[in-house]
Amino acid sequence: xxxxxxxxxxxxxxxxxxxxxxxxxxxxxxxxxxxxxxxxxxxxxxxxxxxxxxxxxxxxxxxxxxxxxxxxxxxxxxxxxxxxxxxxxxxxxxxxxxxxxxxxxxxxxxxxxxxxxxxxxxxxxxxxxxxxxxxxxxxx
Numbered sequence: 635x636x637x638x639x640x641x642x643x644x645x646x647x648x649x650x651x652x653x654x655x656x657x658x659x660x661x662x663x664x665x666x667x668x669x670x671x672x673x674x675x676x677x678x679x680x681x682x683x684x685x686x687x688x689x690x691x692x693x694x695x696x697x698x699x700x701x702x703x704x705x706x707x708x709x710x711x712x713x714x715x716x717x718x719x720x721x722x723x724x725x726x727x728x729x730x731x732x733x734x735x736x737x738x739x740x741x742x743x744x745x746x747x748x749x750x751x752x753x754x755x756x757x758x759x760x761x762x763x764x765x766x767x768x769x770x771x772x773x774x
Contacts (some may be wrong), residue, residue: 636663637676638771640685641699646720646752647687653758654683654718657765662774666697677709679773681716681744683764684736687720688748692728703735711740714771716764718747726750744771 638655642648653672655665664679676682686699692702715736717729733746745767749757 635679635774636681636683636768637671637679638663638665638683638685638768639668639671639676639702639745640665641668641687641695642685643687643689643695644720644752646749647685647691648713649753649758650718650720650747650749651685651763653753654685654765654768655684657774662769668702671679673702673705673709675722677706679713679715680774681714681768682710682733683716683718685718685745686732687719688724688726688728688763692721692724692726692731694728694732696749700715707739710736713741714744714768715741716746716768718761720730720749720751720753722751746770 640651689695729748749765
């Protein structure tokens with residue numbers, strides 16, 4: 635089972651999540667917002683994709699995503715994880731920081747996909763490729 639869990643402030647990361655999900659077999663994937671799920675449910679998945687835009691000083695959203703990531707951290711060892719999200723300033727450093735954090739927890743990073751501003755058709759095609767990479771790691 636593959637879980638795609640996301641938070642979106644402007645809708646850009648949601649568009650990415652929906653494009654990723656559309657490239658997967660719906661019987662083997664779940665698309666859900668962080669607020670609509672819990673750590674145990676997500677941690678039970680074989681493959682997890684987390685989506686969050688850059689916030690503030692290139693950080694994860696702090697009221698929902700950051701606490702969720704802190705809670706799931708001890709459960710990510712050995713998991714296959716993808717990370718995606720949009721940003722509108724700076725150079726996307728939040729994605730590199732997030733990748734380093736998740737990798738340090740013992741997860742295998744499948745792919746990362748930072749997108750500048752609103753996803754273009756080309757960006758959405760990359761989202762579908764991202765979804766295909768997730769599917770290749772899902773043993774179900």
